Amino acid sequence: MEFFNIEKLATMARIKLNNQEKDSLKNNIETILNFVAQINTLTTKEEKKTGDLYNITREDSNVIKQDEYTEKILQNAPSVKNRFIEVKKVIITE
Amino acid sequence: MEHKFPTIDNLRKLFISGVYTPLDAYYTARKIINENTHINAYIELYDDAEEEAKQATELYKINKKNTPILLGMPFAVKNNILIKNKKATAGSEILKNYKATYDASIIKKLKEAGAIIIGSTNMDEFAMGSSGETSVFGKTKNPLDQTRVPGGSSSGSAAALALGGIVAALGTDTGGSVRQPASFCGLVGVKPTYGDASRYGLIAMGSSLDQPGIFARNVSEAALVQNLISGEDIYDGTTISKTTYQPVETKDVYRIGIPKKILNGVDDDVKNLFQETLNKLSTSKIEIVDIDLPLFEKGLAAYYIIIPAEVSSNLARYDGVRYGLSKEGNNLLEGYLQTRADGFGEEVKKRILLGVFVLSSGYYDAYYGKAEAVRNMMRNELQETWKQVDAIITPTSPIPAWKFGEKSKDPLSMYLADVFTVPVNLTGVPAISVPMGTVEREGSHLPVGIQVICPHAGEERMYDIAKRIEKYNHEKQEDIS
Numbered sequence: 001m002e003f004f005n006i007e008k009l010a011t012m013a014r015i016k017l018n019n020q021e022k023d024s025l026k027n028n029i030e031t032i033l034n035f036v037a038q039i040n041t042l043t044t045k046e047e048k049k050t051g052d053l054y055n056i057t058r059e060d061s062n063v064i065k066q067d068e069y070t071e072k073i074l075q076n077a078p079s080v081k082n083r084f085i086e087v088k089k090v091i092i093t094e
Numbered sequence: 095m096e097h098k099f100p101t102i103d104n105l106r107k108l109f110i111s112g113v114y115t116p117l118d119a120y121y122t123a124r125k126i127i128n129e130n131t132h133i134n135a136y137i138e139l140y141d142d143a144e145e146e147a148k149q150a151t152e153l154y155k156i157n158k159k160n161t162p163i164l165l166g167m168p169f170a171v172k173n174n175i176l177i178k179n180k181k182a183t184a185g186s187e188i189l190k191n192y193k194a195t196y197d198a199s200i201i202k203k204l205k206e207a208g209a210i211i212i213g214s215t216n217m218d219e220f221a222m223g224s225s226g227e228t229s230v231f232g233k234t235k236n237p238l239d240q241t242r243v244p245g246g247s248s249s250g251s252a253a254a255l256a257l258g259g260i261v262a263a264l265g266t267d268t269g270g271s272v273r274q275p276a277s278f279c280g281l282v283g284v285k286p287t288y289g290d291a292s293r294y295g296l297i298a299m300g301s302s303l304d305q306p307g308i309f310a311r312n313v314s315e316a317a318l319v320q321n322l323i324s325g326e327d328i329y330d331g332t333t334i335s336k337t338t339y340q341p342v343e344t345k346d347v348y349r350i351g352i353p354k355k356i357l358n359g360v361d362d363d364v365k366n367l368f369q370e371t372l373n374k375l376s377t378s379k380i381e382i383v384d385i386d387l388p389l390f391e392k393g394l395a396a397y398y399i400i401i402p403a404e405v406s407s408n409l410a411r412y413d414g415v416r417y418g419l420s421k422e423g424n425n426l427l428e429g430y431l432q433t434r435a436d437g438f439g440e441e442v443k444k445r446i447l448l449g450v451f452v453l454s455s456g457y458y459d460a461y462y463g464k465a466e467a468v469r470n471m472m473r474n475e476l477q478e479t480w481k482q483v484d485a486i487i488t489p490t491s492p493i494p495a496w497k498f499g500e501k502s503k504d505p506l507s508m509y510l511a512d513v514f515t516v517p518v519n520l521t522g523v524p525a526i527s528v529p530m531g532t533v534e535r536e537g538s539h540l541p542v543g544i545q546v547i548c549p550h551a552g553e554e555r556m557y558d559i560a561k562r563i564e565k566y567n568h569e570k571q572e573d574i575s
Binding site: 004017073078088 | 444
């Protein structure tokens with residue numbers, strides 16, 4: 001029973017899948033979804049979906065010295081230009 | 095299980111006296127590792143640990159007892175915990191060459207206590223797995239039976255400690271990833287109360303479930319290490335303080351609940367060992383009662399909705415832009431698609447896709463929303479249960495260590511083995527796995543663990559009960575010999 005579109009999921013997940021992967025993952029995911037669907041047999045109070053959560057904030061003050069991590073971070077970056085990480089164009093105008 | 099290395103207490107005495115030095119310990123550790131490379135417990139060994147060991151040796155000569163408590167003692171750390179300037183790979187292709195730019199808070203604490211980290215340990219990719227089979231660096235073998243899995247995802251930490259030469263190891267536990275490998279390798283494994291130890295510097299998998307965990311050779315060493323890494327942290331807003339939860343006292347006599355119904359699916363030998371342990375415990379100031387935990391079993395279904403959801407969110411950052419594997423495409427989107435296609439293994443892709451599905455429009459409420467509601471109900475069920483009993487005990491795993499490949503075909507069978515461990519992460523309570531003996535399989539004696547679960551912030555009680563189990567186990571072993 002297919003109620004999900006593996007290609008749509010792959011696009012949303014930003015992962016390119018080959019045909020073999022699409023098939024095997026589709027089957028696996030279906031099996032798992034059939035298993036987890038059993039939670040629908042439980043009656044729950046819909047209003048409280050999350051536990052006792054509350055926000056924790058801190059002062060917006062600078063706790064890091066300038067340049068403390070810059071070089072190390074840039075060393076991990078695939079493409080660097082001066083003190084910037086270089087990325088591909090985000091907006092493509094054709 | 096015989097351990098080839100002195101206890102922390104004994105090692106400290108030896109170090110102070112100078113009879114055996116941190117440098118000696120370092121060489122011993124490296125020798126054991128060199129003789130066991132086929133176990134594949136480590137991803138990277140730190141050669142600069144030798145210099146640290148030399149410095150520790152000098153410090154003991156000068157300061158003797160006035161030295162940090164773990165000074166010079168070898169530790170191993172799972173490779174999803176950041177150690178400054180060392181590679182943090184999470185067992186994945188996508189982070190194979192990523193170098194941590196800072197120490198995780200728990201690593202800072204470990205270093206302050208003087209411990210020497212001798213290497214990073216192998217793990218299932220991004221901590222997803224219960225067998226150690228999904229690491230891009232190859233599988234880790236169980237030192238007690240090399241045809242079998244050591245458990246996972248902290249497979250390398252468990253194997254490293256089981257081999258000897260180190261005093262303890264750190265891992266992470268999101269659904270059982272410390273307790274289960276501890277059980278399979280004959281070790282003590284602890285998952286602290288959620289929020290007890292800081293997650294700052296841990297490569298996140300499921301942020302509402304992750305907790306640093308401890309592997310140790312005995313209960314008191316586990317408690318010692320947990321005490322050291324534990325503590326409120328300004329860098330992790332989910333850490334708790336001493337007053338977050340009501341105090342959980344230790345008692346002279348404990349009332350312990352066993353969810354009998356859930357034992358149905360447990361392997362016969364494991365069940366017998368479990369019952370035997372309970373029988374012995376019930377003669378020594380421990381009252382065993384049957385309890386009903388109908389939601390406990392549903393934990394697996396809720397977990398395998400929630401964890402993929404959180405994973406899909408936490409792993410979105412691996413896009414080849416700021417760090418990690420980076421594959422070029424014709425444009426930005428293609429770069430993402432190819433980087434993640436090449437960088438993630440099968441299990442990781444599976445969980446991300448599952449997560450994307452359960453969070454998607456039209457399905458969110460039925461799956462993720464429902465699973466979180468179930469989770470909340472599980473918390474309430476536990477709260478009610480603590481009114482009747484002081485702790486809950488189960489086997490850590492329904493089965494002993496399985497053979498490599500045995501559980502790779504069916505996507506569910508490995509998940510089903512997590513039945514006793516995941517409810518603990520879902521509800522955030524602390525739990526410990528203590529060895530309870532061995533079961534025989536084809537001539538191998540495979541260790542099996544027993545799990546003690548306590549209320550939130552109930553570690554003191556948890557360790558107290560665990561010590562009694564440990565005492566019984568030692569007595570049993572002495573009876574045999």
